[in-house]
Amino acid sequence: MYYSLLLLLVGFAILIKGADFLVNGASSAAKRYGISNLAIGLTVVAFGTSMPELIVSLLSALDGKNDASFGNVIGSNNFNLLFILGISGLIYPLVVQRNTVKFEVPLSLLAVFVLYLTVNDVMLWGDSSIAPAWGGVLSRFDGVIMLIFFGIFLMYIYRTMKQTSDLEQDGAVKLYSMPMSIGMVIVGLAMLIGGGELVVDNAIDIAHYFGLSERLIGLTILAAGTSLPELATSAVAAYKKNTDIAIGNVIGSNIFNIFFILGITSLVHPIEYNAALNFDLYVLVGSTILLMVFMFTLNTHKLDRWEAFLMLAAYVVYTLYLVASDPGAPVTP
Secondary structure, three states, X not given: OHHHHHHHHHHHHHHHHHHHHHHHHHHHHHHHOOOOHHHHHHHHHHHHHHHHHHHHHXXXXXXXXXXXXXXXXXXXXXXXXXHHHHHHHHHOOEEOOOOOXXXXXXXXHHHHHHHHHHHOHHHHHOOHHHOOOOOOEEXXXXXXXXXXXXXXXXXXXXXXXXXXXXXXXXXXXXXXXHXXXXXXXXXXXXXXXXXXXXXXXXHXXXXXXHOOOHHHHHHHHHHHHHOHHHHHHHHHHHHOOOHHHHHHHHHHHHHHHHHHHHHHHHHHOOEEOOHHHHHHHHHHHHHHHHHHHHHHHHOOOEEOHHHHHHHHHHHHHHHHHHHHHOOOOOOOO
């Protein structure tokens, strides 16, 4: 067990460093093409910091660990909203300085509803013959739907990049030569794949050792571990008072996680859905609505420290509930 724990930690370290290489290289290349920091935060950085989730979810699905695959994405989104924004908001109150973020938060809520509808066809319609090909499964057809929404999101970001002037600090993105940037991206991807293999295999081994369910492991250990790049990115951005990057990274990552990661994963390999994860989707809906209330109602365009503390406390309560209610790993004969 200790050997598996060591390899899990090594895997997370490789994942994080790989994401770091990928983000730095891709951000440098994007900056050289005149892309704004906000757009980089919503696309390049969000994509790069979501790569650990993509690798872990894809490998989990290919190995038949469906609860871990879904749990990783849903758990990561809850971790992003409640824990990461909670920590970032405690470091420095997060002010939305651009109107564009008003679109991403509702879109992230829409993403949850789309996911809920696509994985609960049979339960919602009450007749499996209505959707015989994809009821109870995130199918390739569902994956196409996810990617269509993702394409709409990218089109919006493209328009944003054309309309938004770059008012952020130029030093927010470090510049490298183009060959160096490309090399960092390639090395980062290789590290992500290798680290992802270590994380998935050893996390499941640890789950079995302690009698924990794959759902709990996906929602907690895998979710938190693969979200460490988002945590580092947003926390540092908050410390530097670059709140557009701090918020854009989290919201962009949540949209990426559902529309892109689950879209790609289900295209490669359809994923069977455990209805027990609906509770965690409800938490994600509530968390997103809570963020909208805090940022756009109670204190216009701002997440204060006390609001950030409430979000952080909510994540602690949610995690304690998950641990207390976990049914454990299924017993194999």
